[in-house]
Amino acid sequence: MTDYSRWDELYRRYPLEELGWELGKPRPILAEYMEKRLIPKGKALDLCCGAGTNTVYLAQSGLEVTGIDISRTAIDIAKQKAHQTKVNINFLNESFIDLPFNDEEFNFVFDMGCFHHVEVEERTKFIAGVHRVLKEGGVYMLTCFSYKNGPGWNHFTRQQIIDLFSGHFELGELRHYPSLEGDGVIRYFYTTLMKKKPLT
């Protein structure tokens, strides 16, 4: 068992309104990119889907969606949400460490607050896994904590993001912005859409 298993306790102990990342609506930047038609259609993977708010939005937007999360409780809540909103989503209680998918299965991988929780020594494997499950030309949308939140092992600068991902992906605009989170705290994020590169 790793520290990752602690997540389930958070979902069991607190109501969703008290979880910082849970906005109770889809991430505005996801909705913006969807409206601008920057999100590819087809099969989508929501990595660390949590209680499924963004996952349901992706399905409502016409994508064929799979959501995975390490927390069984989060997955149960997400399944209820999908049932209530009458969308069909494949929810799996799995870890991002060994993605249980075939190569080149997805057109789109959505990551809101997932990568920044990956242990430093597992980052390389995580990035290779996302690259592996994306189809050629597929898109990975990363949203992660920025250095502007103060010093932290998982608070990134623009240059760190470029250094970590540019071997596997062609990075687009790297947007840096404040966000009023579900717990009333303003946090800074980077978001970027990256296109899968063939490995040389």
Ligand SMILES: C[S@@+](CC[C@H](N)C(=O)[O-])C[C@H]1O[C@@H](n2cnc3c(N)ncnc32)[C@H](O)[C@@H]1O
């Ligand atoms: C900050 S929350 C973001 C949740 C969701 N993306 C959202 O925006 O509402 C991080 C999520 O990562 C999940 N998580 C943590 N470690 C994981 C792992 N090893 N594999 C899969 N999910 C994990 C947690 O259970 C939690 O739901």
